[in-house]
Amino acid sequence: MTQGSMQIAALPVRSGFGLPLLLLSAAGLLGLSVLLAGQAAPALAWPWLLGVVALLLVGAVGIRQSAQGESRTARILPAAATLILAVLAAEAILRAYAVPTGLIPAPSKVAQSLWAARTVLLQDAYYTFVLEALLGFVVGTLAGLGLALLAVRFRILERGVLPYAALLSSVPIVALAPVVIKAAGLGWPSKTIIVAITVLFPVVINAVRGLQSAQPMHLDLMHSYAASPAQIFREVRWPSALPFIFTALRVSSTLALINAIVAEFFGTEGHGLGFRIQIEVGRFGLDIVWAAIVVASVIGISFYLFISALERFVLRRN
Amino acid sequence: MTAAPANLPRPARRPSNLLPMLGVALAALLLYWPLMLWANSGQAARSLASGADLGCTTALACATQLRNPVIPAPGQFATGFTSLSVPPLAPTSAPYNALVTGGETLLGLALASVLGLVLATLLVRSRSFERATLPWLVASQTVPIVALAPMLAVLLGQYGVQGFLPKAIIAAYIAFFPIAIGMAQGLRSPDPLQLDLMRTYRASPAQVFGLLQVPASLPYLFTSLKVAATAALVGSIVAEISTISFSGLGKMLAENSRASDTVALWVIMIYGAALGIVLVALIGGLERLVTRWRPPA
Numbered sequence: 027m028t029q030g031s032m033q034i035a036a037l038p039v040r041s042g043f044g045l046p047l048l049l050l051s052a053a054g055l056l057g058l059s060v061l062l063a064g065q066a067a068p069a070l071a072w073p074w075l076l077g078v079v080a081l082l083l084v085g086a087v088g089i090r091q092s093a094q095g096e097s098r099t100a101r102i103l104p105a106a107a108t109l110i111l112a113v114l115a116a117e118a119i120l121r122a123y124a125v126p127t128g129l130i131p132a133p134s135k136v137a138q139s140l141w142a143a144r145t146v147l148l149q150d151a152y153y154t155f156v157l158e159a160l161l162g163f164v165v166g167t168l169a170g171l172g173l174a175l176l177a178v179r180f181r182i183l184e185r186g187v188l189p190y191a192a193l194l195s196s197v198p199i200v201a202l203a204p205v206v207i208k209a210a211g212l213g214w215p216s217k218t219i220i221v222a223i224t225v226l227f228p229v230v231i232n233a234v235r236g237l238q239s240a241q242p243m244h245l246d247l248m249h250s251y252a253a254s255p256a257q258i259f260r261e262v263r264w265p266s267a268l269p270f271i272f273t274a275l276r277v278s279s280t281l282a283l284i285n286a287i288v289a290e291f292f293g294t295e296g297h298g299l300g301f302r303i304q305i306e307v308g309r310f311g312l313d314i315v316w317a318a319i320v321v322a323s324v325i326g327i328s329f330y331l332f333i334s335a336l337e338r339f340v341l342r343r344n
Numbered sequence: 345m346t347a348a349p350a351n352l353p354r355p356a357r358r359p360s361n362l363l364p365m366l367g368v369a370l371a372a373l374l375l376y377w378p379l380m381l382w383a384n385s386g387q388a389a390r391s392l393a394s395g396a397d398l399g400c401t402t403a404l405a406c407a408t409q410l411r412n413p414v415i416p417a418p419g420q421f422a423t424g425f426t427s428l429s430v431p432p433l434a435p436t437s438a439p440y441n442a443l444v445t446g447g448e449t450l451l452g453l454a455l456a457s458v459l460g461l462v463l464a465t466l467l468v469r470s471r472s473f474e475r476a477t478l479p480w481l482v483a484s485q486t487v488p489i490v491a492l493a494p495m496l497a498v499l500l501g502q503y504g505v506q507g508f509l510p511k512a513i514i515a516a517y518i519a520f521f522p523i524a525i526g527m528a529q530g531l532r533s534p535d536p537l538q539l540d541l542m543r544t545y546r547a548s549p550a551q552v553f554g555l556l557q558v559p560a561s562l563p564y565l566f567t568s569l570k571v572a573a574t575a576a577l578v579g580s581i582v583a584e585i586s587t588i589s590f591s592g593l594g595k596m597l598a599e600n601s602r603a604s605d606t607v608a609l610w611v612i613m614i615y616g617a618a619l620g621i622v623l624v625a626l627i628g629g630l631e632r633l634v635t636r637w638r639p640p641a
Contacts, residue, residue: 089472089476090472093471093472093475093476094472100475101475104472104475104476105475105476105477105478105479105480107476108476108477108480109480129499129502130499182364182367183364183368185361185364185365186361186364186365186367186368187368188361189361189365190365190368193621194617195574196570196573196574196620196621196623196624197574197616197617197620197621198574198577198578198581198616198617198619198620199578200578200581200582200585200594200597200616201581201593201597201612201613201615201616201617201620202613202616202617204597204600204601204609204612204613205606205609205610205613208412208414208601208604208606208609209383209414209415209606280485284490284491287490287491288490288491288578288582291494291582291585291586292597292601293601299491300491303491303494303495304494304586307494307495307498307586310498312495312498315494315495316495318491319491319492322491323483327483
């Protein structure tokens, strides 16, 4: 399966050469960008492109070398190097071809705009993440857990409601958003409602499945101990449901932010990352768009990692 | 990821869900009338206070006659529904536009499956490629990729890609990551015993790939396709909104959202919801057709 990498590993060049090659490639790409910064636009773009491709090939060999073995560096370095080299190469190519910022902004331009517009973007992020995504996530999770408890307690409800939940989870958020925004107004609460609705379905479905996943043997054991229903719930049902619930929470954590942004495309009072992206696309301010996407990505990944860490912490304690 | 297994058929020995489902539907219908009156009466009272002539005297009576109700009354629903769908294939009717959007999404999903297979093969074949790109593929799942859709639409328009294709490309772009990851998982899923069996048959690597790994990855492909389908649908609708489009549910949404025609928005929402459900059901049907050898889990 890994014939390719095995051949490379058999070559005399060992993984020690990985890092120098990566540094060479990165420094070369950086150098090209710096050289290109001096002039307006080179008369001939293709020699620069050739240089970028050559340096990327050096980088690719470096990535291959550094990906050998099982050390911590061999796991982390290739991914980090890929991102850095891709950004540097994009910078050099965009400069060589003098691509206007209104079409594709160079990474350096995005970084500048990110810094210049930091207060606006942070305020947008506060609306989109804290008020809409996070609040909607919490409300949707609590409502979902409540509904799941009811569905497990009253079987008729489970059989009546759960099929709808499964059905409705394949409804696209964009169909829902305009109606909810028209009904609940342009302010942030309408987006919070939309996020809560989209979080609700996966939480209900997984929580019901989790609450029913308790092993019959454990339940029998609790019965023979004459445990009360509350005790059975606390000691058996709830712990066995937690992994299922956290799976739903992890999926929903990314959905929450994405859906908050999409919902903002359908009307806001002038705040939020989705609003910013839409309005700047219309004005060809693509550097701000990219900056907003960078902010959203960092928040999205952090939130996901936080929920994953919480999952590990809670599941280890139980 | 969570939604997909729920669509699998339940074991047959369980009692039918039909009666409880009908009960819940009935309860929702009974709740709908008071909810509609409550939601609309505030706006009705305001219009009455401003002296608008609605042909009614109390806020409650007016709640069913508003021009832009929060929740449409049954009569308004019926009128809106017929006016938007009666010549079903007219360019302004919702079924036609739903078909356009559905077509874009399906084309996007097909593109994404091909790309996903290529990427998954690379991921499985080369460990250094996997280490270099997999963290970013996983991270891209947590990133609002759909935020890129308006920009990508503009960019593709600049290079002359117009009409049907940009929406399908954006749908593919959104569906592509979950499919690639699911396929990579699937290509790795044959257990050592099966791989050993292939070796005893002296199968070439290409035969192992085509006869064992690809078929084994199909269930994974369909699971991720179901997850990706809704996302791709969102992608094509957002793309329709943010480019100049002449058809599609997204274009209808944008138009009626600007015109504040709430009845039309409700009708389009129902069509959009139905389209999402039909797409997932279509993929489920295709799955049963293609993976016949596999008993439903």
